[in-house]
Amino acid sequence: MGPIVLLALSWTLMCLVAGCTEGNASSAPSDPAATNTAASGGSDGLDQAVAAIGGTSITRQQLIDRLLANYGAQTLRTLMLRIAVEQEAADQGIEVTEDDIAAELRRMSQGYDSEDQFYDSMREQLGMSPEEVRGDVVYRLKLEQLAILPVKVSDEEISRYIEEHEEEFGPRTELRISHIAVPNSELAKRILGKLEAGEEFKSLAMEYSTDEFTSDAGGDLGWVQTNDPFVAPEVIQTAENLEIGQSAGPIETENGIELIQLTGKNVVQAMDSEEARKQAHRELALGNSISLSDLENQLLAKYGAQILDSSLKS
Template identity: 30%
Template sequence: MRKVIPVLVSIIAMLTLAACNNSSASSNSKVVASTKNGEVNKEEFYNKLVSEHGDKVLKDMVYEEVLSEKFSVSDKKVQTKLDKMKEQYGDKFQSVLKQNGFADEAQFKEVIRSSMLKQKAATQGVSVKDEEIKQYYENMKKEFKASHILVKDKKTADEVLKKLENGEEFAKLAKEYSTDKKSANNGGKLGGYTSTGKMVLPFEKAAYNLKVGEVSDPVKTKHGYHVIKVTDKRDKEDTSSIGKFKDMKDQLRQELLNRQANPDNITEIMKNAGVEIKIEELKDQISFEPKSSASK
């Protein structure tokens, strides 16, 4: 349920905000609520919506306006996504919708469509081969222990590799070079056993391809360059939650696509869309840059 709630305010406020925004100036004085102590008119209501929800609502609307020109999501795919959620919640689905303020399934389907548009944009240019899916499925049944040395550039990673080839100890070099101080202080060890979905995908792929005791070539991720050493591998004791490959194939394909999604794709599209915020109060509040970029 927690995943549904964040979009709730947006869609309800979006519909109301749009209706208010389309009203003429003279109709803004129309009363939308009255009490013994006074009245609330459209203009007051609109201003309140702008100040409390305006940045989120308007941003979502602009995203959909721009992305729907470049990408399409079929009604069939939206319905399939909805059907899966219905299956997940069972008899409680309709009550979940009502609890979150959705008048009907049609409203909720628009939220699904918007999410899928962003997903398509972020995964533009990414492809997943059948053999990758099969390997990913097999990896789900196994787990590994690993150590790593994380550095900022390939030149440094190559330097670390050369020292390892010359016989220097992995743990010593981890303490000397690794920018991941938590693991560095433990000789590069990353803790206990781990498996699919726990590490960034390039790290995970490299680790599964290594034999116990082997060291990888430099592996580039969003964190930097990793030199990885696998220290143990084993089959998972419990694989009961893993279904048959034929039943999971489509799900795993989408999971691999999502794990390779690039938010910069969306940022670039929005930069080229000529977006101009016309509401003065919101100009400084709305940005289409990824949050992470602000901290870099």
């Protein structure tokens, strides 16, 4: 998600600068201290206040300066890479089709209840619109295609890979599980009594679970596949037999005692043969190609990337 965050920041910077000439920035109380620390914007709007707190205003220029100081070098590199990859892909005759984009977005949104929930999550966590997520997908797919361009993969290798990774390409069930980890059976039974009395699983997980990584989220383990090696098999086997919303336990695992609740169930259909072979080719080729970061560095050098402002050099 690193590149997608930096792209969001680049859009923020451009929107901030563009906003200077639109005259839409609302005025806030002027403060001499803030004005003195802001770079002079003159009539272009850079000295306009974009926020105020405690009688002190923050100007557009101050905000841009802080963003540039903290993220400018990384964001500038991302923008240069976008240009270099576009030029190289055009030179090599590489195109990303609508089917390619749709398939990648489907892959990225696996584990979410819906595509809309996936986009909502991208907006909430990263501030990215669906169009910006799509733009990042196009960039990444073109970069990958450039990386694997010289790599040869035989039909036999593809067939063998699909056979050896059947769980990746065949139909599979995903479960969304929440759990409460407890130190002893006595506490587990007491919590079960509270559940039977109508108390919420999420609240009890936040109060009693010893799993510090999930307790704040109400014990949510997220979406897991039925062969997930990081979730106790006893937990998965029990969850498979539950209806959504049902709880069960105590379950003894090698990590201790757990109570669980099934909060979601999703059956992922098998890939069709053509899509499976295309994905297998991609995985095999990427495994034998130059790393994407090395390729990015090579493209920056090939197209003569220069940072003309010394303050933006990483």
